Each structure stands twice: as structure tokens, then as C-alpha cells.
Amino acid sequence: MAENVLIVQNRNAHAIDWPQALAGASQRVFLVCDRLTEQRLAERGWTPLFQEVHAAFPGTPAEVKAFAGRMIHRLGGAGQVIVCSNHEDDVELCASLREQYGLPGPQPGDVARFRDKLVMKHRLAAHPEWLPRYLRFEPHAYAAGPAAYARHAVERLGLPIFAKPINAAGSQGTCLLETEAALHAWAQGLTGDTVYELDEFLSAPLYHCDFLVAGGRILDRHVSRYLYPNGDFLQGKPLGSVTLAETEEAYRSLSGFSLQVLEAFQPLPDGALHLEVFRFPNGDCRFLEIACRAPGAHIPALYKAQCGIDYRSAPYELVLKGAPHQTPPLGRYCATAWFPFLPGTVVGVREYRSSGSQFSMNVLRGAGALPRAGSLADRMAELLLWSDDAQQLQADFEALREFHPAILAGPAPGAGGQAPAAPEGHGPPR
Numbered sequence: 001m002a003e004n005v006l007i008v009q010n011r012n013a014h015a016i017d018w019p020q021a022l023a024g025a026s027q028r029v030f031l032v033c034d035r036l037t038e039q040r041l042a043e044r045g046w047t048p049l050f051q052e053v054h055a056a057f058p059g060t061p062a063e064v065k066a067f068a069g070r071m072i073h074r075l076g077g078a079g080q081v082i083v084c085s086n087h088e089d090d091v092e093l094c095a096s097l098r099e100q101y102g103l104p105g106p107q108p109g110d111v112a113r114f115r116d117k118l119v120m121k122h123r124l125a126a127h128p129e130w131l132p133r134y135l136r137f138e139p140h141a142y143a144a145g146p147a148a149y150a151r152h153a154v155e156r157l158g159l160p161i162f163a164k165p166i167n168a169a170g171s172q173g174t175c176l177l178e179t180e181a182a183l184h185a186w187a188q189g190l191t192g193d194t195v196y197e198l199d200e201f202l203s204a205p206l207y208h209c210d211f212l213v214a215g216g217r218i219l220d221r222h223v224s225r226y227l228y229p230n231g232d233f234l235q236g237k238p239l240g241s242v243t244l245a246e247t248e249e250a251y252r253s254l255s256g257f258s259l260q261v262l263e264a265f266q267p268l269p270d271g272a273l274h275l276e277v278f279r280f281p282n283g284d285c286r287f288l289e290i291a292c293r294a295p296g297a298h299i300p301a302l303y304k305a306q307c308g309i310d311y312r313s314a315p316y317e318l319v320l321k322g323a324p325h326q327t328p329p330l331g332r333y334c335a336t337a338w339f340p341f342l343p344g345t346v347v348g349v350r351e352y353r354s355s356g357s358q359f360s361m362n363v364l365r366g367a368g369a370l371p372r373a374g375s376l377a378d379r380m381a382e383l384l385l386w387s388d389d390a391q392q393l394q395a396d397f398e399a400l401r402e403f404h405p406a407i408l409a410g411p412a413p414g415a416g417g418q419a420p421a422a423p424e425g426h427g428p429p430r
Contacts, residue, residue, distance in 0.1 A: 011089070012087065013034070013037040017312075019049065032071070033053065035058075056068070069101070106269045117289055130286065132200045136197055162175075162198070163198050174231060177198075204279060207225050207277050208299070225250070236373070238338060258277065272293055272295070274293065294311040305331065306333070333389070338379045344408040345368070345410075346367050346368055348367065349366055352403065355399070364379060
């Protein structure tokens with residue numbers, strides 16, 4: 001086993017329980033992170049848990065790679081160092097470092113099938129019925145004949161069309177194109193060299209299937225349903241998920257489908273895998289995308305409450321100790337929700353009341369003026385629900401469509417100032 005572990009994580013490393021993650025580890029652990037994490041570690045007295053902490057972010061990928069490369073060389077290179085990350089934006093960087101320095105672990109080709117949405121779909125080409133209709137957007141072909149290209153896209157995909165970068169997460173750069181004119185406006189407004197795909201718009205409940213994998217073996221897995229697509233958070237709707245009971249037909253259907261999908265992505269890398277799937281009322285499933293990292297946002301709290309495993313730190317614990325730490329669960333079934341900022345002046349916080357589930361609500365912002373949410377960081381409150389009664393929990397979870405803790409000054413649309421509910425639709429995953 002290598003003596004040194006180099007962890008590279010640009011964002012959200014400050015949210016990890018590092019005393020738990022590093023407890024019992026025999027290796028020397030080095031952290032390359034962002035300035036906020038460096039600051040929070042110092043404030044909590046956690047910096048001495050690491051051999052070294054370096055805030056190399058924000059830096060360009062080339063700058064961070066060069067910095068990490070110098071560290072790898074200093075620590076002895078191949079045989080002496082393991083490089084790992086549990087963050088969407090850094091898995092490719094780590095794969096590139098492994099290739100360059102002859103280190104073990106996923107190489108660039110292994111990671112590409114979990115980052116590039118077109119490569120993902122190619123892996124499933126033998127099962128076209130699992131995929132939405134899609135096209136790679138070709139800027140040069142569009143420029144050569146905008147009208148013909150747009151007609152072809154609409155004929156192929158229908159309307160509306162969902163446009164998104166092929167290697168981004170968290171709804172970054174996505175756009176819903178409801179008309180052919182909107183497609184033209186979007187295409188003509190593009191700048192830079194980002195590669196996009198165009199997908200047919202799917203209107204169905206969105207689920208996520210999450211796994212911990214070690215040595216090709218699945219150690220832990222969950223099937224959960226989103227309350228709304230993730231992009232709707234920026235439209236004023238809560239971002240939430242509920243775990244499914246193993247006796248539910250949806251659980252059995254999605255569990256079987258997800259295992260079939262994983263077969264197409266063999267060999268599976270060690271760590272966490274996050275798969276997103278639409279499921280229609282007739283039971284048909286459509287693959288959305290898959291990532292080789294832990295789920296983000298509200299989901300780690302969901303699984304820690306249900307099974308006692310923290311998915312934010314578990315992939316690192318697999319590297320350091322061979323197994324994740326596990327605490328007693330809160331309930332057999334759990335749900336979580338984040339409530340976004342609503343534009344206006346908050347004059348009070350509405351009390352949450354469940355119809356039977358136990359709960360805990362953490363209010364992050366109280367009275368005062370709030371802007372419209374621009375990212376997942378712009379949340380007013382976090383809610384956790386748990387129960388041993390799956391139907392009771394499902395009922396309380398669905399009721400969150402009509403709840404928001406903000407009491408706004410003056411008239412506001414929807415319940416508690418929340419925008420009215422809309423049909424479920426295409427939302428890119430975290």
C-alpha cells in the first residue's frame with residue numbers, strides 16, 4: 001500500500017467530517033483544496049489531521065495539475081502515492097495525473113465514460129430503448145445552414161428541446177428550448193468551445209440510484225426519487241429526495257435497470273457512482289447520466305440518516321481504510337429537502353409540521369431581503385424527515401410541494417411565497 005494519499009477536491013471539501021474520515025488511517029494524507037476549505041479547516045482545528053494542506057484552487061486545471069505533479073514527484077512518485085478525488089470537476093484531473101506518473105487507479109479513458117454524456121450514451125448503444133433521443137450540437141453545421149439544421153433537430157427530437165454541455169453538472173449551462181426560434185437564439189448566442197448535446201424533453205418522475213463500489217463489488221446501494229428536477233430549484237421549488245422501500249415496484253424496477261446499466265460501464269471504479277433515471281408510469285426507464293463520484297447537495301444527508309454512511313467521505317475512507325465508517329441510522333425510510341431563496345423580504349419563518357414523520361429543520365437565513373436563488377448555495381432552510389412507515393413518509397414528502405418556510409412581505413404566488421407546482425420534466429443531475 002502506498003504511504004502517501006493525495007486528495008484533490010476543489011469545492012465542498014469543508015463539508016466533510018475529516019476527523020471521522022481520517023480516523024484510523026495509517027497513510028500520510030495530503031489535501032489540495034480551495035481557500036474556503038483551507039480556512040474552515042483552520043477554524044475547526046482540523047489542519048493538523050493532514051500532513052499538508054494546500055489551497056491550489058482557484059487555479060486553472062493546468063496550474064493545479066502542475067502543482068499536484070510537483071507534490072507527486074516530491075513524495076516519491078509511482079509506488080509511493082495514490083491520487084483520489086470525490087468531486088465532479090476533479091476526477092479527470094486525477095486520472096490525468098495517474099496516467100502521467102504511472103499511478104494506480106482510473107485512467108483518463110476510464111473516467112471519460114462517466115463524464116462525457118455522449119460517451120455514456122455510446123456505452124448504451126446496444127439498448128436504444130433506454131436512451132432519450134439526442135444529437136450532438138454541431139456549431140459549424142448550424143452556421144452553414146441554420147434553418148435546415150434547426151428543422152432537422154426539431155424533427156428528430158420534437159419540442160421542447162433540452163440543451164446541455166456534455167461534461168458539466170449541477171444544471172450548469174443548460175437551457176430549455178421551447179420553440180424553433182428559441183433554438184436559433186440559443187445557438188446564435190453561444191460563445192467559447194463548450195460542446196453541447198440536444199436532448200428530447202422527457203416528462204416523467206426523475207430518480208437517482210447511488211452505489212458504493214470496491215473491487216468491483218457493490219457495498220451499498222440506494223434508489224430514491226426527486227421531488228422536482230434539480231434545475232427547478234432556481235425557479236423557487238425545493239430540491240428534495242425520498243428513499244424508496246425495497247417492496248415498491250419502482251424500487252425493484254429501477255434497481256434492476258440500474259444494475260443492467262452498470263454492466264455496460266464495467267469495469268467499475270472504486271468509490272461512489274451516481275446514476276439518474278427517468279421512469280414512466282408504464283415502468284419504462286430512460287437513462288439520463290452517470291457519474292463516478294458521490295451525489296451532491298441534499299443527498300449525502302439523506303443516506304447518512306437512512307444507513308449511517310456519509311457518501312461525502314466514504315470514497316476516501318475506502319482508499320484509506322478499506323471500508324466507510326457507519327453510524328446508527330435515524331429511520332428505515334428518509335427524505336430531505338432544501339428550500340431556495342425566494343426574491344423579496346422575509347418577515348418570518350413558517351413552522352413545518354409533518355403528518356406523522358419525525359423531522360428536523362435547520363433555518364439558514366431568517367428575516368431580511370433575499371435575492372432569487374442563483375445556485376444551490378442560495379438556500380433558506382434544510383429539512384430532514386424520517387419514519388419506519390414508508391407510506392407515511394411518502395405522504396409527508398409529497399406535501400412539501402405546497403410548503404416553503406419563507407413568509408414574505410406582501411402578496412406572493414403559490415403556497416408560502418413559492419411558485420406554483422409544475423409538471424415534472426427534464427432536469428440534469430447534480
